[in-house]
Amino acid sequence: MNRDKVIKVRNLVKKFGSFVANDNLSFDVYEGEIFGFLGANGAGKTTAIRILTGLSEPTSGEVMVAGFDARRQPEEIKKNIGYMCQKFSLYEDLTIRENIMLYGGIYGLDRNTIRERTGQLLDKLRFSEYGDRLISSLPLGVKQKLAFAVAVFHKPKIVFLDEPTGGVDPLTRRQFWEMIYETASGGITVFVTTHYMDEAEYCDRVSIMNEGRIEALDTPAELKRLYNAATVEEVFVKIARPGANSKKENADNNRIV
C-alpha cells in the first residue's frame, strides 16, 4: 500500500510490574482506513489504545500517531486525534450546541468555524430542531451518533472508537457504520474496537489480539481464508481459544487479574 501511514508501531512493549500487557506489537494503519482492533477481554487492547492516544507511555518501542511520537509528543497526538467510547461521550447537562462549542473550543477552532460546522453537522444528522436540547434528554442512539460527529468535528487525522455501538438498537448500529464509511471515505482513519463480530466484517483490515500479542492482522476475507473459517467470529475463536479446553481458560484466569 502506498498510502500514508497514520499509525506506525514498532516493537511496542508495555509492562505493569512483571505483567506484560503489550508484548512486542508492530503494525501500521493507513490513511482513510477502517481498522478493526479486536481481542478477548484482557488481551491488552485498552492498554494499546491508551498508548496510541497519548495517555500512557510505552515501556519500549516506537509509536508514531498522526506523525507524532507517543513518548515525546503525546500532547501533539491528542490535538490531532478524535476519541469516543461507549461509557462517556458528551456532557449530559449541556445542550447539543453547547457540547459542540465546548469541544470545538478545546481543539482550538475559532468561533466562525465552530458556528459554520455546527450548522452543517446538525443539518447532516437532521438534528437541527434538537440543537438546544440537553444531551440527557436524547435517546442513546442519537447520543452515540452525535458523539461520533463531535469526535471528528475538528477534522482529526484519525478517530479512535472504543466499542461505539454497545447496546444500541440495530438501526442505529447500521446508521453508525454508515457514518464510519463516510468518515473514512473523507480521508479520516477510523480505528475501532467492538464485541460485535459482524462489525469486524465492515472493516478494511482487522487485527486480533490475544495475551498481549497481535496474533493476526489482515483483511476479513484473507483472515477467513487463512484460518479456514466462514466468519471473522470463527477466526476469533480459533485465536482466542486454541485447543478450546478448560485448562487453557484457567491459565487465562491466572493471568488476567
Next chain:
Amino acid sequence: MPKAIESSGICKSFGDTKALNDITFNINEGEIFGFIGPDGAGKTTLFRIITTLLLPDSGSMTILGLDSTVGYKKLRENMGYMPGRFSLYLDLTVEENLNFYASVFGTTVKKNFELISDIYSHIEPFRTRPAGKLSGGMKQKLALSCALIHRPRLLVLDEPTTGVDAVSRTEFWALLRKLKQYGITIVVSTPYMDEAMRCDRVALIQDGQMLSIDSPQNVRDGFSRKLFSARAGDKYRLLLALRDYPGTLSVYPFGDSIHLTLSEEKPGRQLSEYLSEKGINDATIVETEAGIEDRFLELMGMDEIKNP
C-alpha cells in the same frame, strides 16, 4: 405446558417515561427465554418486576404459580437473580461471598455444590481473593454461582454478556445450556441479537413494547419479503447507489454484505444497468436468509425507510 411466568398487560411509567407498555408473555417451565432489545428498551425494568423488586403500575404477573405482588417472599426463595451491574460484596473473598449468599437463603454451599461445581471450578483457584479484585469474566462466574447456590427454580440474568468478548459469550451460553438440564427455567436479557439463536424462545422488545415472541427460527421466518445480499469492491459506494435506486425498499450494511429488499420480484437487468451507470460493475446480488436483526428492523417499522 406448565408456566414459570404468566405476565399480562404489565405497564410501568417513571414520570412521563413509559418504560413498559402492555407487556404480555408466558414463559414455560424449563426453557431458556431471552428478552432481546437495545439499551432503554425496558429490559431491566421488566426484570425488576419479575424479581419482585418493583411493582408494576398495572397488569398482573404470576410466577411459579404465585401472584408476584402477594407471594413475593415465597418467590424470592425460589428465584436466583444476577443483576446487570456486579452487586456482590467487593471486600469479601470469593468464598465468603458464596457462603454469605448460601446462609442468607438458609442453605450451605456444600448442599448444592453439584449445581455450581462446573462454574465454580473456574474461580476456585482464587477463592481467597476479594471479589473486587477479580477480572470481569471471573466476577461474572462468581455472580452466577451466588445466584444459583440456593438451587432456584427460576434464574433471572440481566444482560450477563454485555461488554463480554465473543468467545467468552459463547462459553457463557454453554454454561446456561448445562443448567437447563437441571430443570431450571432461565430468563435472560441481551442487547446482542446474535444471541437470540441460543434461546429456546425469544421476545423482541423495543421502547417498552413487545415486537414479537416466538422461537428464534420462527422470528426469522417472519420476515415478510425476499431478502437479497449485495456485494462489491467498494461497499460504501454500492450502498449509496442502492439507496437511490427507485426499486429499493430497504437497504442496510450487514457485516460483509449489504441487505436489500426490492419492490421488484428479483434483481434484474434494470438494476444491473443502473449500477453500471453508477460505475459499479463488480456487484453480485443473491437471495439470502433473513436473520433476527433483519426481522427486528422490519418490526421496528424501519424496513421501508430508504434514507434513515
